[in-house]
Amino acid sequence: MGKRVGIEVSLAVAEAVKLCDVDVVSAYPITPQTHIVEELSHYVANGDLDAAFIPVESEHSAMSAAVGSSATGARTYTATSAQGLALMHEIMFIAPSMRLPIVMTIANRSLSGPISIWNDHSDIMAERDTGWIQIFCENGQESFDLTICAFRIAEDKRVLLPVGVNMDGFILTHMIEPIEFMDKAEVKAFLPDYKPQLTLNPKKPVSMGPVGVPEVYMEAKKQYEQALWDSKDVVKEVLAAWGKHTGRKYAMVECNGKKKAKTVFVTMGSLGETAMTAVDNLIAAKQDVGQVRLRLWRPFPKEEMKKALKDAAKVVVIDRALSPGGVCGPVATEIKSLFYGDKNAPKIYNIVAGLGGRDVSVKDFEEMYALAKGGKIKDDYVIWGVKSNA
């Protein structure tokens, strides 16, 4: 095994990308993603990573260059946050429709305005429907591990889709914590060389990404949605392989707390850890509570999530993004539709918390639990912790 070191998580992610021996990094710096690409540019400049680093002039160009280089068959990486991700939006749709296995870290940060550099999930939620596989990390180790897994998932010939690895900005990116590293041979044994199926090559010209006239557009769309759904099996396979390879086991949906608990939290991202501590405290206080942590956001693991929640009477879904004017937050919308028409559907509450860097504490989760248990969440929906005189 590799060494266990105390390191800033951003630097650990850069190390993971280096270990994956990427060919191209195209990136534009933006807080809180900066340390990742800065470190990668050091690696390239020092000759520690044999890759082309393309210091583009904007994120629109970062994703465009990623699409171009991936189309030539290069293993391609980029990273961004918030406004940067928003600027990529137009090209975000192109990558999956061209079946390009780009891997991107999203250091999640709220979209302005008001202007905010702090964490929430509004950036990635605005990209929800772009067709990317979307993974959420809970801690630094996962950010390291799932970055490596992301390449294997993306490049599997049954998948060939881009993967976004989400890690909470600052909360994870700027945290110094212990990470178990791996050496190059260990990563190589897990991640085979990328064998592209089709590349841009002047000696063997092909057209990629041509126009989809009305007669074929829907067929193309259906194909790529099917590919996205089918990727779920590969995600499962790769996570299992990772568990075997490293001993660190991950699933698309994970449960903790009491089995068959009456009240169950659903969390995604780093909030999951704080919630775990709250759940432990509540169980110690003889409460009937559990937690489901969602790691794979797209494709949504429908069966796994439904199974995880089947015994719950009350489900408290935490969203770290607002869907203004919508029925509820994005994660809660999925959970509610999952149970539509189900006679045994649990009561589903939605709590929007931790927007724009607002801290969410163990105490917050304990208070949320008390409110949900007592059925005291008005309209089953609340934006948590808003100061009453605001």
Next chain:
Amino acid sequence: MIEIRLHGRGGQGGVTSAELLARAAIGQGRFAQAFPSFGPERRGAPVVAFVRVSDDQIRLREKIYEPNFVLVLDPTLLDIVNVAEGLKKGGTVVVNTSEPAKALKKKYKWPKAVTVDADSIAMSELGVPITNTTMLGALLKATGIVPVETLEPVIMDRFGGKLGPKNFKALKRAFDEAAAA
């Protein structure tokens, strides 16, 4: 689990102190987190950084609200910021000052105080009044969180062959000279 809050001014190296301590603890096979108060860096403004050290995996992503220890790099903060806010019962405030610990403890009504004149130590050992590594010595004296020697490889790694030994010497002096009340 031990929780520590560090107070300094932007540019004084409080985040580095936090990082060095966490890395030393992790080097001992323990679990630790070090993190800044997130946001833009503001030179000269009061800033805080946080450290958690535990024997078990830390499953917390909240700020530290009730620290066991508080470290103050800059004594001019004492009358601007309530550095003891949320300090746990019986907790200790560790301050860089030439004043005796007893006087500060009484003045600010802290449960415990540890002081050391880190400015003087840093000036004589490093030639600059940057006390972030020096004050780690006083913090280690107050907390016993990790043995002093565990900081040596971390400091050498961070500061290199020229500045590393000087910083570690300053740290050890602060450890020896810090006084508690």
